[in-house]
């Protein structure tokens with residue numbers, strides 16, 4: 001199935017956005033595992049949890065496996081297309097995703113629940129599959 005030019009543009013924008021984000025902040029607080037920002041005046045790394053982060057800082061690959069607290073559920077439904085993605089908020093990396101028939105199947109199998117509990121059910125299923133570390 002071919003992508004339209006509009007879809008290709010959307011994907012290109014998303015990739016460019018991700019690359020930009022990564023070049024700005026690819027280092028994480030070793031205690032809180034959140035992205036730190038460099039304070040050029042102080043010459044130190046600031047953690048958004050409210051302290052100067054002490055090196056060695058972590059890279060994205062050194063972060064512990066995300067739990068549901070680190071995860072965000074992104075959805076995109078249009079005509080006969082469906083996309084459900086669990087994203088790691090810390091890195092904006094895709095943890096796991098489902099497309100079209102995969103989304104349909106997950107609803108049919110009762111893993112995805114429609115309506116209000118949808119986001120919870122996606123996170124539950126991602127945990128069940130081992131894509132997210134257990135949290136409770």
Ligand SMILES: [Zn+2]
Pocket residue numbers: 029030031032033047048049050051053
């Ligand atoms: Zn911190």
